[in-house]
Structure formats: C-alpha cells, structure tokens
Amino acid sequence: MSRLVTTDGREVRARHSIETDVVIVGSGPAGATVARSLSLAGARVIVLEEGNEARPEDFAASGVRAMASLYRDMGTSIAFGNVSMPYLQGRVVGGTSVVNGAISWQLPKAILDDWAAADPALADALPYDTVAAAEARIEERLHVHAxxxxxxxxxxxxxxxxxxxxxxxxxxxxxxxxxxxxxxxCLQGCPHGNKLSMDLTFLPDAVAHGARIFGGMRVDRVMTEKDRAVGVSGITAGGAPFEVRARRAVVLAASAIQTPCILRRSGLTHGPVGDGLSAHxxxxxxxxxxxxxxxxxxxxxxxxxxxxxxxxxxxxxxxxxxxxxxxxxxxxxxxxxxxxxxxxxxxxxxxxxxxxxxxxxxxxxxxxxxxxxxxxxxxxxxxxxxxxxxxxxxxxxxxxxxxxxxxxxxxxxxxxxxxxxxxxxxxxxxxxxxxMTHMFGTAKMGSDRGTSVVRPDFRHHVVDRLYVADSSVFPGNLGVNPQIAIMALADVCAARITRVD
Ligand SMILES: Cc1cc2nc3c(=O)[nH]c(=O)nc-3n(C[C@H](O)[C@H](O)[C@H](O)COP(=O)(O)OP(=O)(O)OC[C@H]3O[C@@H](n4cnc5c(N)ncnc54)[C@H](O)[C@@H]3O)c2cc1C
Ligand code: SF4
CATH class of the missing domain: 3.30.560.10 (Glucose Oxidase, domain 3)
Known part of the structure; x- marks a missing residue:
C-alpha cells in the first residue's frame, strides 16, 4: 500500500496530461521543502520524482543491494577528470535524504558573507537572519540533535x-x-523509519495540505511559451509520455547534477549552466x-x-x-x-x-x-x-x-x-x-546575467516562472554537510514564489 504516491509512473502506460499551480521536479530536501512550504501556503502542488516510493520495511541491510535499488545508476555514477571519482545520489521518493548519513549542519555565516562580498545582491536575497530562522524551523521539525x-x-x-x-x-x-x-x-535507508528523511516528514506534510506526489516520472524538458515556463514533459516508468502544465511556477529541484541537464535538454543554455560544479x-x-x-x-x-x-x-x-x-x-x-x-x-x-x-x-x-x-x-x-x-x-x-x-x-x-x-x-x-556526495554550483545564483543562471530571487534570468531551488544555485561549496542549508534556501525560494503572486 502506497503511503505518499498518488500516481505510480510504472503503471502509467498511456499518454498522461495534467494541470496544477506549481510543478516541482525532484522530491529530495530541496523539492520536498518547496512542496511543503507552498502547499501550506495554499498552492496546488505536484511533485514529480523519477524514483519510486520505498518503505522502511523494504530496505535491504546489504549496502550493495541498497545501491542497486535506491541509488542513481546503482551507485556507479562517475565524474571524470584528473581522478575518476564516483559521485553518489539517491533516486527514490525523498531523494538522497533517504540514503544519507543524517548529519545536520547549518549554513555557516562566513559562507553567506563570502557570497555577499562577491555579489552584494545576495546579501539582500539571502539575509543571514532569514536563513537562520528557516534552519531553526527545519531542525525542529526534523528533530535534529546531538x-x-x-x-x-x-x-x-x-x-x-x-x-x-x-x-x-x-x-x-x-x-x-x-x-x-x-x-x-542510514546509508541503506533506515529500516525502522527512525531517520527523519523527506519521505517521512516534509513530503507527508505537503500531502496533508493537498500536494500530490508522482513517482516513476522522469522529467526531460521544461515547456516554455514566449519566455515563460508553462510546465514540464517527460516519460513515465511505464514508457508513456506525460505533460504537467503549471499555472504559477515550474520549480527544478532535481539536484546539482540533474537540474542543469534538464535546463540544457530544454534548450535553456543561457549563462554558465552546467559549469562551475563544486563539491566536497x-x-x-x-x-x-x-x-x-x-x-x-x-x-x-x-x-x-x-x-x-x-x-x-x-x-x-x-x-x-x-x-x-x-x-x-x-x-x-x-x-x-x-x-x-x-x-x-x-x-x-x-x-x-x-x-x-x-x-x-x-x-x-x-x-x-x-x-x-x-x-x-x-x-x-x-x-x-x-x-x-x-x-x-x-x-x-x-x-x-x-x-x-x-x-x-x-x-x-x-x-x-x-x-x-x-x-x-x-x-x-x-x-x-x-x-563525492555533496555537489553545488551548476546553475548559480547571481545578479549578473553573464555569470549566473538564476537571479537572486531563484528565478531563471531569461525564462519567467521558472525557478531553481536546489544546490545548483549555490555560488560555491560550504565545507559542511549541506542538507539543512539546501532546505533553508529552498524555503527562501518558496517564499519568493509565494510573494510573486
Ligand atoms: C551516501 C550519501 C550520504 C550523505 N550524507 C549526508 C549527510 O549526512 N548530511 C548532509 O547534509 N548531506 C548528506 N548527503 C548529501 C545530501 O543528501 C544531498 O546534498 C541532498 O540530498 C541534496 O538534495 P537535493 O534535493 O538537491 O537533491 P536529491 O536529494 O538528490 O534529490 C533530487 C531528486 O530528484 C530526482 N530527479 C532527478 N532528476 C529527475 C528528473 N529528470 N525527473 C524527475 N525526478 C528527478 C532524483 O531521483 C532525486 O530523488 C549525502 C549524500 C549521499 C549520497
Ligand atoms: S536506527 Fe539510527 S543509525 Fe540505524 S539506520 Fe536508523 S537512523 Fe540510522
């Protein structure tokens, strides 16, 4: 019995088309946070996730088996350069939070100060007090403690x-x-549901406020009309094409690796999209x-x-x-x-x-x-x-x-x-x-259209109603584990989307 997913793409074998206010691509910390915040604010939200729903009782004890079922590319994703480096990501409802170590760090103020020093517009866009307040709320909901x-x-x-x-x-x-x-x-998924990952917290919160989660739905492109995002299209795990049209906003939260790919596949190559990948x-x-x-x-x-x-x-x-x-x-x-x-x-x-x-x-x-x-x-x-x-x-x-x-x-x-x-x-x-398990910076936020992909309010520089909410927008790496910082900035992104209405 499914707990969260209203539509399972594995069962969708005929063309599917649907409308909503806001469509969010990705159900990890970034997407789940935006889904929760916007549905609490009364928006009709659909979350599209390429992975399937997994339940704690199904999680395998074996790391190798967990890789095969919960990780992207069965854990074999590799970055090539002067060293071949595996990078790991979850592909499951709840995103990488389902398989991460649960380490929770707040975004260091010194990092925000560095970002603001490099681009003063970010000081107004991401005030430390606002980010810290979001982190405090998030940590309370997620029961963060030593x-x-x-x-x-x-x-x-x-x-x-x-x-x-x-x-x-x-x-x-x-x-x-x-x-x-x-x-x-934790890295195989907590079999007792004791790790408060997105599938057990923010996604159920969003669903309780009317959000719908679709699993097994791979988004290929953002659909645009006259420089405005109007929805997304892709393919279900059952092999059928689908479209989700969104009246208010399209939000990309597919991770710092997948989000720039969706932008590029959509022909949205403005700015350094896909460049500047940084990591820990x-x-x-x-x-x-x-x-x-x-x-x-x-x-x-x-x-x-x-x-x-x-x-x-x-x-x-x-x-x-x-x-x-x-x-x-x-x-x-x-x-x-x-x-x-x-x-x-x-x-x-x-x-x-x-x-x-x-x-x-x-x-x-x-x-x-x-x-x-x-x-x-x-x-x-x-x-x-x-x-x-x-x-x-x-x-x-x-x-x-x-x-x-x-x-x-x-x-x-x-x-x-x-x-x-x-x-x-x-x-x-x-x-x-x-x-690598922490990736950033492939659709950077900034005030200069030439050197960034999204504006300081998370909106794409060229396409209206298109937002990027994940760590692609981070100007650089943090030196600390990023999930709480990602959620906090996604929360700020959701507030910006709400404000536009
Ligand atoms: C093994 C491991 C341990 C980690 N431990 C920690 C830790 O202890 N503390 C910490 O702070 N961080 C940790 N991290 C990192 C942290 O989990 C990630 O930084 C965070 O989850 C990123 O959030 P996100 O929402 O941007 O992306 P993700 O959590 O990766 O979620 C993105 C989701 O989008 C989906 N998606 C991608 N492309 C598409 C598409 N085209 N269509 C539809 N859906 C799509 C993906 O399937 C995925 O579910 C760890 C990471 C790993 C791999
Ligand atoms: S019981 Fe604790 S350590 Fe074990 S998997 Fe669950 S959250 Fe992680």
Whole structure:
C-alpha cells in the first residue's frame, strides 16, 4: 500500500496530461521543502520524482543491494577528470535524504558573507537572519540533535578518543533522527523509519495540505511559451509520455547534477549552466583495532572532528555494512581471508575536503557526462587528510592503519610514519581513491546575467516562472554537510514564489 504516491509512473502506460499551480521536479530536501512550504501556503502542488516510493520495511541491510535499488545508476555514477571519482545520489521518493548519513549542519555565516562580498545582491536575497530562522524551523521539525553516547557504538567513540588524545576539537554529530537505536544502516535507508528523511516528514506534510506526489516520472524538458515556463514533459516508468502544465511556477529541484541537464535538454543554455560544479570530495582510510569495533553497528555517522575545519577538512566516522567494509580491508589470498575473519576489528573514517576543484555537467545519451578535477592545492589537502585520519586512528589505539595510497607503506603502525606520509606521500590526484556526495554550483545564483543562471530571487534570468531551488544555485561549496542549508534556501525560494503572486 502506497503511503505518499498518488500516481505510480510504472503503471502509467498511456499518454498522461495534467494541470496544477506549481510543478516541482525532484522530491529530495530541496523539492520536498518547496512542496511543503507552498502547499501550506495554499498552492496546488505536484511533485514529480523519477524514483519510486520505498518503505522502511523494504530496505535491504546489504549496502550493495541498497545501491542497486535506491541509488542513481546503482551507485556507479562517475565524474571524470584528473581522478575518476564516483559521485553518489539517491533516486527514490525523498531523494538522497533517504540514503544519507543524517548529519545536520547549518549554513555557516562566513559562507553567506563570502557570497555577499562577491555579489552584494545576495546579501539582500539571502539575509543571514532569514536563513537562520528557516534552519531553526527545519531542525525542529526534523528533530535534529546531538548523537547520544549510548547509541554511538565503538567506531564513533574511538574517533572521539583519538581526537581527545591529540587535543583536536571534536563532537557528537547532530542528526535528524528520532528514536535512533544505532542500527548503522542510514546509508541503506533506515529500516525502522527512525531517520527523519523527506519521505517521512516534509513530503507527508505537503500531502496533508493537498500536494500530490508522482513517482516513476522522469522529467526531460521544461515547456516554455514566449519566455515563460508553462510546465514540464517527460516519460513515465511505464514508457508513456506525460505533460504537467503549471499555472504559477515550474520549480527544478532535481539536484546539482540533474537540474542543469534538464535546463540544457530544454534548450535553456543561457549563462554558465552546467559549469562551475563544486563539491566536497571525500577520502577515507581503514584501521585495525585489537578491540571489537563492529563498524556496521552504532549510529552510522555519529562523531566528527571539527578541529581541522580551518584547513578545509572535516573528519567523520563512517558506517558500512559488511559487504562494503570487506572491500576496504587490504591483502590478498590467506592474508585477506585472515582479515575477513576478524572484520569486526576494522573501522573506516573519512574526511570531506572543501576543495577548490571545479567541474562541468552536460546531458549525455543515457546519463549525465560529468567532469571534475582537483587542483594541486586539493591534492595537498587530500594528502594531509590521509595523514590526519591515520594520526587520529593511531592515537585512538589502532594497531594498523591502511593509507591505501600507491607508493607508500600499505600498513602503517606509528604516528612518525604517518607524519612521513605528509612529506613523501603521492601528489598524483589519481592515487587518491575519492568520492563525492555533496555537489553545488551548476546553475548559480547571481545578479549578473553573464555569470549566473538564476537571479537572486531563484528565478531563471531569461525564462519567467521558472525557478531553481536546489544546490545548483549555490555560488560555491560550504565545507559542511549541506542538507539543512539546501532546505533553508529552498524555503527562501518558496517564499519568493509565494510573494510573486
Ligand atoms: C551516501 C550519501 C550520504 C550523505 N550524507 C549526508 C549527510 O549526512 N548530511 C548532509 O547534509 N548531506 C548528506 N548527503 C548529501 C545530501 O543528501 C544531498 O546534498 C541532498 O540530498 C541534496 O538534495 P537535493 O534535493 O538537491 O537533491 P536529491 O536529494 O538528490 O534529490 C533530487 C531528486 O530528484 C530526482 N530527479 C532527478 N532528476 C529527475 C528528473 N529528470 N525527473 C524527475 N525526478 C528527478 C532524483 O531521483 C532525486 O530523488 C549525502 C549524500 C549521499 C549520497
Ligand atoms: S543509525 Fe540505524 S536506527 Fe539510527 S537512523 Fe540510522 S539506520 Fe536508523
């Protein structure tokens, strides 16, 4: 029985046409926030989502199986550049919030100040007090609070121990969960419905106020008439063409990768659409502890080291199920078999980099063509990240850590050797296994039509009644986990749409 979806595109096999006030493409944090705010304000809203509805009881424990059912391209999306970097996105009703780590950070004021310094119009468009007030409301609804020690589990408590031993600032992660029992399956979807993702919060709120959610509906194009957006068209999962006409607004909230593709497919190539992709690439390392860690248990991501944020690094404990964890331990043959037998002794911690690197997104025949390259400075940062991750692990009591960077010791047991990594570790970008989960900046907001895609009020520079509400509009990356900031700016976007009427 469906909870949210009124129309399941898998069952729509004949041409479908419908009208509404506002059509929103994408049901992740950005789309769900706009849907909720506008339906509370009385608008007739339809949300179109390419993925299907998934229920907590259907979520698989295996990371590999979860990738296959809940992630875009089964988790195989890759950006190509001076390093081939997987990027991960959800494709499901609720978007990536269904499979994310629940880490909740507010948009740092310093970032808003930087944006405003580069384009003073953004100071009026995104006043700090307005953004902070939206974040406070969002955090209350999503029950954001610091991870409690009793559900943290060893992988998180060991990170705290290591940071404490080194005198580096650290804290329990603030997460959007209620009744979390530390089952460690956030990245596969919480099987108990304890993570307050969009499918369990903002989307039901929107539906309670009349919004309709359509799953299995892939939007291909924005329809325009005389420089005005009048709706969207696409194809249902059942293979039928559809059109949704919107009287008041078309809102793109399909993510920083998919939104610029929809714009370009629609012939809306004005401005740097698809250019300027920025991100927080992540590196991770594995370590072995004598004590049992059971890395798959405890809050999936429950502790973070904030003391290196000034350098653009944020360290987090990671929680993978055994199917993914097994791919993180080194060795071959008997050595690998021995390590597999003691898999409960391994922890994986990661660092997100506030990188300078930039990339580009273009629509491809079957999936977006994404390029992204790290700068020399970013590679130095990646090398530093591996060193500090190893340092914190050894300080926490790891007997071995595995930097996983070619040309350096595969197994490190002392902090002195970890320090040597920062001197002699590789400076080739391709030697660092990295991935991206936070993407920004492919349809930038700005006052200059030549260098931005949408205006400071989220409206497209050329096409009226067309809005972009996701992190495509962010002028750059944040250095912190973005979901709350995305929701806050989407809330401001919804207020602008309401004001236009
Ligand atoms: C594994 C993982 C862990 C993460 N952990 C955290 C975390 O702990 N904290 C945090 O702050 N952030 C985290 N993030 C990032 C965060 O989840 C995303 O930044 C956020 O969800 C982006 O919101 P969005 O609404 O822009 O896009 P999404 O959440 O990606 O939603 C976009 C939706 O649009 C749909 N869509 C795309 N194209 C179309 C189309 N053509 N037609 C119809 N529908 C379409 C997609 O299927 C998707 O459901 C994580 C990301 C990943 C991948
Ligand atoms: S840690 Fe486990 S119980 Fe807690 S929200 Fe994540 S999956 Fe659910």
């Amino acid at each position: 991870t409690k020690e009793r559900i943290a589990g060893p992988k998180n408590l060991l990170l705290a121990r290591g940071a404490e031993a080194l005198g580096v600032a650290h804290r329990p992660i603030r997460r959007n969960v209620r009744g979390c029992i530390g089952e460690g399956r 690439p992540g590196v991770s390392i594995t370590g072995r502890f004598d004590e049992s860690v059971k890395s798959w248990r405890g809050a999936t991501q429950g502790h973070e080291v904030t003391g290196y944020r000034g350098e653009g690094l944020k360290l987090e404990a990671l929680g993978f199920d055994v199917s993914i964890l097994a791919s993180r331990v080194p060795g071959v043959g008997r050595d690998f078999a021995r390590r597999l037998a003691e898999l409960d002794h391994y922890a994986v911690w990661g660092a997100a980099l506030r990188a300078e690197g930039r990339g580009r997104v273009r629509p491809g025949p079957s999936r977006p063509i994404v390029s992204y390259s790290l700068t020399k400075q970013d590679v130095l940062k990646a090398r530093r990240a591996v060193r500090v991750l190893g340092d914190v692990m050894l300080a926490a009591g790891a007997t071995e850590v595995y930097p996983g960077v070619p040309g350096f010791d595969p197994v490190v047991t002392t902090r002195a050797r970890m320090a040597a990594f920062e001197e002699s570790g590789s400076l080739a970008a391709s030697d660092y296994a990295m991935s």
